[in-house]
Amino acid sequence: KNEKIQLLRDAIVSYPDFPKPGVIFRDIFGIFRNIVAMRAMKDLIVEHILFLEVDLVVGLDSRGFLLGPIICMELGKPFLPIRKKGKLPGNVVQHAFNLEYGEATFEIQTEYVKKGARTIIIDDLLATGGSMVAAIELLKLSGAEVIECLTIIELSGLKGREKLGIPVHSLVQYD
Numbered sequence: 001k002n003e004k005i006q007l008l009r010d011a012i013v014s015y016p017d018f019p020k021p022g023v024i025f026r027d028i029f030g031i032f033r034n035i036v037a038m039r040a041m042k043d044l045i046v047e048h049i050l051f052l053e054v055d056l057v058v059g060l061d062s063r064g065f066l067l068g069p070i071i072c073m074e075l076g077k078p079f080l081p082i083r084k085k086g087k088l089p090g091n092v093v094q095h096a097f098n099l100e101y102g103e104a105t106f107e108i109q110t111e112y113v114k115k116g117a118r119t120i121i122i123d124d125l126l127a128t129g130g131s132m133v134a135a136i137e138l139l140k141l142s143g144a145e146v147i148e149c150l151t152i153i154e155l156s157g158l159k160g161r162e163k164l165g166i167p168v169h170s171l172v173q174y175d
């Protein structure tokens, strides 16, 4: 397990001063360029989730969309997206939030969430936690039971974890 985590750590490239001065950008796509690291990432997530009896996997716009479906194929469970506003048709509920740099509104197609569905939310990275909090709010409004938030990267120094009120599992942490 530790070897797999080290593979991920080695594959993630850090870019100082992107997208603005003072921010160190941790780029998940280094993992996707390296098929061994990508498999390690999938294995680590699936091993972790198998115990959780999940009914639904929700991925966040946009890099959560790369992760959720891979996991769903292994679990045999459905995937549902949360998207930035104006992209999803049908009955949507929405929630506005602040980002590490900027702000946004998220939407979900609420009719596709079954009442009490045991749901995990997946994204590439937890920073301030603003996106996760908004996602949790949307899923609660839709009647789901959010059992865990899962990210590949956690920027621990921003203390996003403390805002969520729901367990967080991350694979690689940075201060």
Ligand code: PRP
Binding pocket: 060, 061, 062, 063, 064, 098, 099, 100, 123, 124, 125, 126, 127, 128, 129, 130, 131, 132, 160
């Ligand atoms: C990034 C990242 C997370 C979110 C984390 O997405 O992929 O979704 O920010 O930040 P937070 O914990 O402070 O909310 P971004 O909004 O840059 O969108 P993108 O995935 O479309 O690039």
Ligand code: HPA
Binding pocket: 024, 025, 026, 027, 028, 100, 125, 127
């Ligand atoms: N990397 C990728 N996405 C992000 C980051 C980062 O360091 N911070 C906030 N969103």
